[in-house]
Amino acid sequence: MAATxxxxxxxxxxxxxxxxxxxxxxxxxxxxxxxxxxxPIHWNERFAKAVGLPDVxxxxxxxxxxxxxxxxxxxxxxxxxxxxxxxxxxMVVVPDDDEGATITVSGVVEEKLDDKRVLVGLTARSGxxxxxxxxxxxxxxS
Amino acid sequence: xALNRDFVGRASAPSPPYEVSRVKIKEFAAAIGDNNPxxxxxxxxxxxxxxxxxxxxxxxxxxxxxxxSILADPELGLNFAMVVHGEQRFEYHRPIHAGDELVSVSTxxxxxxxxxxxxxxxxxxxxxxxxxxxxxxxxxxxxxGGAS
Numbered sequence: 001m002a003a004t005x006x007x008x009x010x011x012x013x014x015x016x017x018x019x020x021x022x023x024x025x026x027x028x029x030x031x032x033x034x035x036x037x038x039x040p041i042h043w044n045e046r047f048a049k050a051v052g053l054p055d056v057x058x059x060x061x062x063x064x065x066x067x068x069x070x071x072x073x074x075x076x077x078x079x080x081x082x083x084x085x086x087x088x089x090x091m092v093v094v095p096d097d098d099e100g101a102t103i104t105v106s107g108v109v110e111e112k113l114d115d116k117r118v119l120v121g122l123t124a125r126s127g128x129x130x131x132x133x134x135x136x137x138x139x140x141x142s
Numbered sequence: 143x144a145l146n147r148d149f150v151g152r153a154s155a156p157s158p159p160y161e162v163s164r165v166k167i168k169e170f171a172a173a174i175g176d177n178n179p180x181x182x183x184x185x186x187x188x189x190x191x192x193x194x195x196x197x198x199x200x201x202x203x204x205x206x207x208x209x210x211s212i213l214a215d216p217e218l219g220l221n222f223a224m225v226v227h228g229e230q231r232f233e234y235h236r237p238i239h240a241g242d243e244l245v246s247v248s249t250x251x252x253x254x255x256x257x258x259x260x261x262x263x264x265x266x267x268x269x270x271x272x273x274x275x276x277x278x279x280x281x282x283x284x285x286x287g288g289a290s
Contacts, residue, residue, distance in 0.1 A: 085231030
């Protein structure tokens, strides 16, 4: 149970290369089922538009999960994440087509903390919008 | 409609124990598109030093919202049709793995207006049935137009 990234080999300001994650309507249906969040704004275009949204939007937690995946893929051990928080700053609109939307996640080691921990800042964008802000995690490195 | 500020400080009763299963973790990992074997294969998880398959970082959202019972109280005045997620944070005291039996207690910590929106924050303290602290979650939801 340990991160594959070594604290001594990480520098403050170090960037974690960006990765793209597709989100299609089917992903939102799966996420609704797995998470238990069946709010129709995440799967019913008619309902979403009736409550003033541009279209079906992704669950914020789906986007947070993609940034979490980015983080755990970097750290090498999901158990190494000791704190993870985000603000949902913009919606991920998911059109009803084969492409869906793309969430692009990147990261930077903002600070080296005590006890071989680091503060990682995450950026998530979809289209022209920054969809997460104040997205930060504390990761226990080796 | 403005949310009822009297709810700040109100706590839920402890949730019934939630039993974390390998099947649910696998389903959740599939839903977020994460193929990491430590979410699917006990041997892979054990090879990585875990007692069983472990849960992805955002998995506690599945069970931590026993605060739902508070949010659904008509006296609070929350219109679910206008709700979107504002902020979410998890503090992990240890990884969650299959076999854990977890109890959540949720407390409304804040209700405030931002522009035309109402924001309500719920903290959930998640422990094992034996009282071991597992994680603390902070969930802020936004009721669009609630303050107008």
